[in-house]
Amino acid sequence: xxxxxxxxxxxxxxxxxKKSLKCEQHLGHxxxxxxxxxxxxxxxxxxxxxxxxxxENNSVPSRFSPECPNSSHLFLHLHTLQPEDSALYLCASSQxxxxxxxxxxxxxxxxxxx
Amino acid sequence: AQSVTQLGSHVSVSEGALVLLRCNYSSSVPPYLFWYxxxxxxxxxxxxxxxxxxxxxKGINGFEAEFKxxxxxxxxxxxxxHMSDAAEYFCAVSVSTGGFKTIFxxxxxxxxxx
Numbered sequence: 001x002x003x004x005x006x007x008x009x010x011x012x013x014x015x016x017x018k019k020s021l022k023c024e025q026h027l028g029h030x031x032x033x034x035x036x037x038x039x040x041x042x043x044x045x046x047x048x049x050x051x052x053x054x055x056e057n058n059s060v061p062s063r064f065s066p067e068c069p070n071s072s073h074l075f076l077h078l079h080t081l082q083p084e085d086s087a088l089y090l091c092a093s094s095q096x097x098x099x100x101x102x103x104x105x106x107x108x109x110x111x112x113x114x
Numbered sequence: 115a116q117s118v119t120q121l122g123s124h125v126s127v128s129e130g131a132l133v134l135l136r137c138n139y140s141s142s143v144p145p146y147l148f149w150y151x152x153x154x155x156x157x158x159x160x161x162x163x164x165x166x167x168x169x170x171x172k173g174i175n176g177f178e179a180e181f182k183x184x185x186x187x188x189x190x191x192x193x194x195x196h197m198s199d200a201a202e203y204f205c206a207v208s209v210s211t212g213g214f215k216t217i218f219x220x221x222x223x224x225x226x227x228x
Contacts (some may be wrong), residue, residue, distance in 0.1 A: 004157070040123070043158075043204065043218035056215075090157055100146055100165060100208065103216070105157030 004106035023091030031097035050097035120219035137205030
């Protein structure tokens, strides 16, 4: 039990669909992260939120839209995705993004874009 | 800019044999270094981290890593492999850039043969 949950665990969507990924952390942390994990590629940081404020956008295409309504919840809204966006999307949390705190990861959402 | 290189995308060892997973980093400032493990269908879990204290770092599950500045390396070792060690292992480097930004390596998949 990592304390970070993600739903759904698997998602198949067409290129014209709109869907959202949800992440929830039960650890009392103030920082949350979205990562993209593609086969045979390093883990890519997408977004960072610290105390509900976005502090990092790693040149992510606008078809990915994050939302952090509070420190416990993080969403990734998806629209008009491309097949190359198929990947495992990992959420993580830590106590504070400005400190060297351990990041705790959720199990991920495996996304397939057809 | 910092970077991480993991030598070998796949490593295979026999049960009871030494595990050695290689990681070299590049950083213009003193780095913090991490090893994470990812079991199938799970998120990443922290194994150990180096934060400029002792150069030999002990982690969970019998793993340890040694920071060698002269070689810019942070190799992960375990004296005796167990079947349950089969997983993917990620080396990561983090430096202070206002906040802390963590860069992950491409990962090394460890196979353990009976």
